[in-house]
Amino acid sequence: MKNQVMDSSKFFMRKRLNLSIVIGLMIVLYVGASLILNFNSAAFLYVDRGIIWLAKNFVPNSHSIQYWGIILQALLRTLIVSVAATTVAGVLALGLALAGAKTTGPSQTLSWLIRGFASIMRNIPIVGWAMLLLFSFKQNDFTGFLALLFLSIGFLTRAFMETIEAVDVEKIQALEVTGANYLQVISQAVIPEITTPLVSWLLYMIENNLRDATLVGLLTGTGIGFVFDLYFKSLRYGPAGLVVLAIIVLVIGVKLVSNQVERRIAI
Structure with a gap:
């Protein structure tokens, strides 16, 4: 003791x-x-002085409302780019994940290559992608789309691979024993099992890309990030505060919609 x-x-x-x-x-x-x-x-x-200054200058006022049309248009463009990048990345990532997963991939060598590719793509920060792509594609929405796309492909490929590898191998083997080909195994044993987690990952990526798109917009001169940068540098703090408020409302709204979709597909 x-x-x-x-x-x-x-x-x-x-x-x-x-x-x-x-x-x-x-x-x-x-x-x-x-x-x-x-x-x-x-x-x-x-x-405390900084907080007081923010409360005095960044709180939207009646004068800021006249900028609402421009802010809403930029916010919509940011949302569209985020959803488009996530959708395309999801399709490409699913194909890579099926080829790279241990349970569905054709070879271990290919699995290692795809894992390495996904790790590289997702470990380059979004700012790094945006700065690299600026040299070739200049300041436009397509540059922001590509930056979000490349990061999303790396993240979703790794997430999808782990999800696929969690599928019960016995179901796959049972179909293979009956003579089912590769596409039949994927469509009947793998896809039905992973649909719910795949949708969850896609919704999470849309939320993440929506936040990243604001930062990317500062570099690419597009979307809501550019509008905020423009108002802030021209000392129009009220409209800049309205931009921040609009981003917060949009992110919360997307999160609420995502929660509802996840509840529906989980039933």
């Missing part, structure tokens, strides 16, 4: 020591970064 108490005491002392080391390391890193960047830590004392 005494040995157990001593072991327990040593365990908690070791945990506290590790926690102290981590906290100390974080403090050292913060201080080092502050010195390198010449960051004034005393600025935290004036956060």
Whole structure:
């Protein structure tokens, strides 16, 4: 009993020591970064002033309403680009996932290649894709579409592959024993099992792309991101605040619709 108490005491002392080391390391890193960047830590004392300034300038007023038509049009374009990129990426990702999954793919080598491709595509940040594509396609909606498409292909391919590999192998083997060909196995054993999670992933990606599209718009000069950048740089803070409010409402609305769709398909 005494040995157990001593072991327990040593365990908690070791945990506290590790926690102290981590906290100390974080403090050292913060201080080092502050010195390198010449960051004034005393600025935290004036956060309340920043919040008051935002409340005075960024809250939409009656003057901001005249910009609503332009904001709504840009918001609609952003939504269309997000949905289009996710839809195309979903179709391409499903094909790649079926070819790369261990249960449905033709070879392990191809599976490794597709996994590597998906990892590369999804690990390049959306800003990186947008900046790379700007050199070739300039500032337009198509550049934003491609940036969202490439990132979505990588993310959805990996998600779809894991979903497909979770399907019961016995169902696939049972159809193969009866003489079913590859397409029949996919259409009758795999697709019906993964429809619900696939739709969930697609809806999640639309939400994610909608948020990313705002940032991409700042770089590509399109959509709601460009409108916000234009108003902010021209010191029209009221309309800029209305843009932020519109984005929040749209994201929440898409999330609510996604929840309803997921409930319906889960029944």
